[in-house]
Amino acid sequence: MRVADIVAHSAHFIGGEWVTSSREPIDVFNPASGEIVGHVQNGGKAEAELAIAAASEARHAWAAMTASERAGYLHRWAALIRAHQEEIAHLLTREQGKPLAESREEAEGAAMFIEWYAEEGKRAYGEMIPALARNKRIFVVPQPVGVAALITPWNYPATMVARKAAPALAAGCTIVLKPASQTPLTAVALIALAAEAGFPSGVVNLVTGKSSEIGAAFMRHPRVRKVSFTGSTEVGKLLIRQSADEVTRLSLELGGNAPFIVFPDADLDAAVAAAVGNKFENCGQMCNGINVMYVHEDVLEAFSAQVTERVSTLKVGFGWEAGVQLGPVIDHRAVEFIDALVREAVRDGAKVRIGGGALTKTPYQNGSFYAPTVLTDVTPEMRIAQEEVFGPVATIIGFKTEDEVLERANASEFGLAAYLFTRDVRRVFEVSERLEVGMVGVNSASLSVPQAPFGGIKQSGYGREGGHHGLEEFMEMKYISLTL
Known part of the structure; x- marks a missing residue:
């Protein structure tokens, strides 16, 4: 099976069959070239x-299978x-714009999430609770919630499908997937491969089209007993x-405004590398991506200069070209x-160290490119420090004290992720615990792995993806009281 052939018809997948609609199809565009792909x-x-x-209709038979059978x-x-990784990567790059290297990593990441939950589903343990009477037994049994609707975003068209579908299916739920209209082709390919994997009719379903109608x-x-959504807070x-x-x-999983805090004792080289790596991954379009870099005044200028130097070396271009590190938004x-x-x-007074505008000249004229940008002399009151930029802009703000930077970071209405760099063990624990977010990266800016719970607090949403917590999101706890 070739992925290109799978995507050619791009129909809904319902009850084990490919189904078409009477409406005119939706065009999918390449953001780098403006071409219909x-x-x-x-x-x-x-x-x-x-x-x-x-x-x-399929949910009872699927739930009745053993976890090992579903794992197969x-x-x-x-x-x-994995067998179609290269084809998936090229498809993903064409419809989303990210460099091929990132697309390959994303396809592998999707396989990793599915593989991990295949095994984690076998560890959905219940409980036996000591009773108050000799003739009583108390059991708690985890059971699948039922039909789960999954709504995925455009920024990670492969991994977000896997992060939602894998735990739902491992838990014993049947699914209906609605991918983002900007990047649905990768989802079509993944669901076609799920069909080839032999999932029973009705267990895996796909609907593309109008988000408002389908979501409603x-x-x-x-x-529908469970809905998992990644997208805007609105x-x-x-x-x-x-x-x-x-x-x-x-x-x-909703909006974010992740702070990246660099204390004066930090390994500056490591902090700079992590900051640029996170901020400009996927052209800055990452939910747990850095939004504001708070840097202690003692190392502010050195950090800003090193970040600017690194950003100046980033190669912008079409994702399918060799060496490209940054595609379009x-x-x-x-x-x-x-x-x-x-x-x-x-x-309002910010200084552009590099970049600072859209790229509109040849060869970028037909795409949606923005120059990788570094801003300094930013203040916390500026809108760019308060709103999620979701683009290739590094915003740097200086600070003096630990309490000051924590107050600024926690003032956000969002609480998805935060990052801090320090060698002080006391600060590692106290700052991590005081940050009002769902996830903290210490001396690292990478958080998304299958075995850990990914998610936020406040207006960044609730619920978790990853780890046994992600499996539990698709399960109910049933209490059984037995009298002997």
């Missing part, structure tokens, strides 16, 4: 309800993704309101948003 079906409420019905399907799926169908359908709040009528369980609307934040900051 494919089409997907423009589904809505009707297709979503068909997929929910198929998933509901997941392992086959992961193996097929998920939230209003009584058979949409997350809408889903919370819509979940009330059916009391639908939610996992929400997702679309022109994103370019306009990023540029508005930068211009406003400069107007």
Whole structure:
């Protein structure tokens, strides 16, 4: 099977069959060139309800399987993704824009998540609780929630499918997947490989199309017992309101504003490397990506100069070209948003060390490119320090004391991730514990691994992906009281 052939028809996958819609298909564009790279079906409420019905019909038989039986399907799926890694990577780069090296890593990451949950599903242990009477026995048994609807974003089209689908399937849930309309082709390919892996009819379903219609169908359908969403806080709040009528369980990974804190005793070279690596990965379009770099005044100028030097060496271009490290942002609307934040900051006194504008000359004229940018002399009051930039802009702010920087970092309405660099063991623990976020990276700026719980607090959402916590998101605890 060739992935290119799979994606050519790009239909919905419902009840084990490829299904088309009557509406005109949705064009999928390459953000680097502006060219159409494919089409997907423009589904809505009707297709979503068909997929929910198929998933509901399949859920009892899938849940009745042993965890080892379900693991067999997941392992086959992961193996097929690895076998088609290069094709998936090229597809991902064409529709999302990231360099091929990053796309290859993402395809491998998707396989890793699926493989890990294939095994973690075998460790969904229950409990036996001591009773108060001799003739009583108390059991707690984990069971799958049922039909799970998964709504994935455009910034990581492969790993986000795996991070949601793998724990749901391992837990014994059947799924309906709705990928982002900007990057649906990778999801189509992954679901086609799941079909080749032999998942029973109705266990894995895919619907592409209108987000508002499909999302509303998920939230209003009584058979959908779990919705997992990654996206904006605005949409997350809408889903919370819509979940009330059916009391639908939610996992929400929403906006972020991750601080990166460099204390004066830090290994500066390591901090600079980590800062640039995280900030400019995926062209800055990463939910747990650094938004503001807080650097102690004793090392502020040295850090800023080194970051600027590293950023000056980044190669911007088309993701399929050799050596490219930075591709486009997702679309022109994103370019306009990023540029508005930068211009406003400069107007208010920020200094552009490098970059600072859209790339519009040849060969970038048809794409949505923004120059890798470093801003210093930024103040916490500026909008660029308060809003999630989601682009290739490093914003640097100086600080004097530990209490000062913690107050600034915790003032954000978001609480997804934070990073700190220090050699002080006391500071490692106290600052990590005082930061109001769901995840902290200490002397590292990498957090997403299958075995650890990924997620935030405050307006960054709730629920976790990864680790046994991610499996539990798709399970209910049933208490059984037995009288002998």
